[in-house]
Amino acid sequence: MVINRDTKSKKTLLINSFGVPLKIMEEMLDGKARDVPIYISYPLGVMTLAAWCKQELPHHDLQILDLMMELHKAVKRDRIHGTTIEEFISMKLDAVGCAPDFIGLSLNFSNGHSITLKVAEMCKARWPETKIIVGGMHATTFSSHIIVNDSIDFLIRGPGDLSFPQLLTCLENGDDISSVPGIVTGLHNIMNMGQVLYDLDRIPRYPYELLDMDYLMAHESTAPIKKEGARIATIFMSRGCPYPCTYCSASKVHGKKIYFNSIAYMMREIEYLINEYGVNQINIVDDLFGSNKEYFFDFFKEVKRKELKFDLSVPAGLAVSVFNEEMIDTLVDHGLEAVTIPLESGSKYVQQKIIKKRVDIEKALRLLDFTRSRGVFTGVNIVIGSPGETRELMDETFEFLRTAPVDWITFFIAYPYPGTTMTDVLIEKGEISEEKLIEVWDSSTQGFRERPFDTEEISGKELFELVYDYNIKLNFFHNYNIEHGHYDTIVPKLDKIVNNHPWHIVAVACIAKCYHELGMDDLAQEYVNRIPKLVATESLSKQMFETYRQNIEGMIESFAVLPSWSSH
Numbered sequence: 001m002v003i004n005r006d007t008k009s010k011k012t013l014l015i016n017s018f019g020v021p022l023k024i025m026e027e028m029l030d031g032k033a034r035d036v037p038i039y040i041s042y043p044l045g046v047m048t049l050a051a052w053c054k055q056e057l058p059h060h061d062l063q064i065l066d067l068m069m070e071l072h073k074a075v076k077r078d079r080i081h082g083t084t085i086e087e088f089i090s091m092k093l094d095a096v097g098c099a100p101d102f103i104g105l106s107l108n109f110s111n112g113h114s115i116t117l118k119v120a121e122m123c124k125a126r127w128p129e130t131k132i133i134v135g136g137m138h139a140t141t142f143s144s145h146i147i148v149n150d151s152i153d154f155l156i157r158g159p160g161d162l163s164f165p166q167l168l169t170c171l172e173n174g175d176d177i178s179s180v181p182g183i184v185t186g187l188h189n190i191m192n193m194g195q196v197l198y199d200l201d202r203i204p205r206y207p208y209e210l211l212d213m214d215y216l217m218a219h220e221s222t223a224p225i226k227k228e229g230a231r232i233a234t235i236f237m238s239r240g241c242p243y244p245c246t247y248c249s250a251s252k253v254h255g256k257k258i259y260f261n262s263i264a265y266m267m268r269e270i271e272y273l274i275n276e277y278g279v280n281q282i283n284i285v286d287d288l289f290g291s292n293k294e295y296f297f298d299f300f301k302e303v304k305r306k307e308l309k310f311d312l313s314v315p316a317g318l319a320v321s322v323f324n325e326e327m328i329d330t331l332v333d334h335g336l337e338a339v340t341i342p343l344e345s346g347s348k349y350v351q352q353k354i355i356k357k358r359v360d361i362e363k364a365l366r367l368l369d370f371t372r373s374r375g376v377f378t379g380v381n382i383v384i385g386s387p388g389e390t391r392e393l394m395d396e397t398f399e400f401l402r403t404a405p406v407d408w409i410t411f412f413i414a415y416p417y418p419g420t421t422m423t424d425v426l427i428e429k430g431e432i433s434e435e436k437l438i439e440v441w442d443s444s445t446q447g448f449r450e451r452p453f454d455t456e457e458i459s460g461k462e463l464f465e466l467v468y469d470y471n472i473k474l475n476f477f478h479n480y481n482i483e484h485g486h487y488d489t490i491v492p493k494l495d496k497i498v499n500n501h502p503w504h505i506v507a508v509a510c511i512a513k514c515y516h517e518l519g520m521d522d523l524a525q526e527y528v529n530r531i532p533k534l535v536a537t538e539s540l541s542k543q544m545f546e547t548y549r550q551n552i553e554g555m556i557e558s559f560a561v562l563p564s565w566s567s568h
């Protein structure tokens with residue numbers, strides 16, 4: 001790479017864009033949606049580009065604008081209200097100062113599609129001479145709908161590690177960019193693809209100093225557990241995944257082959273984070289963590305030999321296909337306290353023929369038993385509503401979960417992400433169009449929001465109601481720990497729910513039951529007394545009471561003085 005050193009100093013702004021739907025963000029900034037969680041994590045995409053730029057383009061003044069973190073600060077910390085999206089973005093761009101020469105805009109999440117285009121348009125209107133380059137997972141898998149936006153000058157499809165600094169160098173020197181891999185300028189070269197960087201050790205150290213590390217370490221929110229005083233950092237040590245899960249597009253960016261950092265590289269990075277930033281919890285976010293057993297054990301052997309002290313979390317969970325008891329034991333020895341098993345379905349047919357994750361359900365049950373026996377709070381992820389999944393198949397999963405030894409079940413509604421086989425099937429069947437996809441991402445999420453389209457098997461409304469009902473029945477009224485007398489295990493989780501959603505009278509009734517069984521009857525009665533007050537004053541509590549009155553009464557009637565509403 002040849003850089004013309006006579007070029008005057010340049011300014012490059014790297015923006016980590018939003019990952020929340022437009023409509024939900026409007027509600028958040030208006031102050032109406034305080035309850036909605038905002039997940040913030042390390043913006044690894046822009047951090048990687050910043051690391052490369054720092055090394056390859058030392059004459060660039062680098063700045064990172066993490067819009068997700070700014071949103072978190074505004075909504076959760078500063079309790080912002082009465083602000084529009086445009087006003088919010090404008091405020092953040094004001095803080096950038098003088099015009100950047102280049103903007104690298106990271107667009108990873110489909111829910112952020114429309115807002116990110118708005119960010120690009122506002123940047124272009126403010127700084128017409130600035131070159132805007134978009135990249136990331138969503139930009140790669142939905143590129144033809146993004147590059148046509150007039151505010152975007154270039155799009156990088158696939159990995160941007162090598163292409164981004166090369167592109168900036170060419171633009172600075174006025175060189176031809178056609179040899180830079182993965183650069184898309186229009187529909188004519190839409191199939192260009194960035195070069196995969198198999199030698200991950202070439203990635204220079206992240207310039208953490210460009211981030212608000214204190215805020216990120218304290219508020220990182222993808223880790224399944226966070227102790228008081230946790231200072232969390234996120235790392236990955238491999239990229240790529242060979243599996244064909246129909247709802248996932250991970251391999252579209254990083255490929256199907258799995259490639260690793262050296263263990264020496266990982267040790268240097270972890271030591272740096274501990275020594276420089278006081279990190280005490282490491283979040284591992286590989287596409288398929290644990291895929292190479294030899295590497296896995298060597299890594300932890302080295303952590304032990306170097307006496308590196310940190311707790312461990314794995315937000316994407318432990319893949320049943322790669323983990324075994326010995327590996328789980330190793331994680332427990334390194335501070336794993338809560339984990340998810342990404343099961344996705346309890347139906348063998350759905351596993352084999354529909355989602356194609358092909359989880360061995362018997363092995364999953366064995367691992368669930370094992371992790372729980374080691375004192376790890378163990379949840380499963382379940383996705384309901386894939387095309388081809390009938391009501392009977394959904395109920396098969398419900399029946400499986402009814403007796404499965406799980407501490408918590410996180411339900412997701414099957415959601416059409418670009419670049420996935422599932423979305424291709426929905427489009428082929430005419431159940432959704434590419435244009436409608438944008439509407440879906442702008443108005444809903446994969447969690448508890450109605451999916452705004454119907455399929456042959458189920459309407460969006462019915463699916464939402466069904467998944468909501470599964471959640472209430474399996475996580476509360478038939479909670480595995482409550483049914484098996486493990487009250488201590490489940491109380492902290494229920495407590496967290498009641499703290500975050502004080503109107504949740506089903507959780508309140510379950511806590512009351514646990515305290516009663518633990519011999520704390522005064523406390524149990526205190527929780528029971530909350531229920532009629534909430535039903536009288538909170539519309540969500542009233543709604544919940546109308547639907548689940550019988551179950552709530554069943555949960556508390558054997559021990560509590562029944563409040564007056566139950567005798568009417």
Ligand code: SF4
Nearest residue numbers: 241243245248250287
């Ligand atoms: S869901 Fe996980 S296992 Fe399946 S393709 Fe995606 S990264 Fe791989």
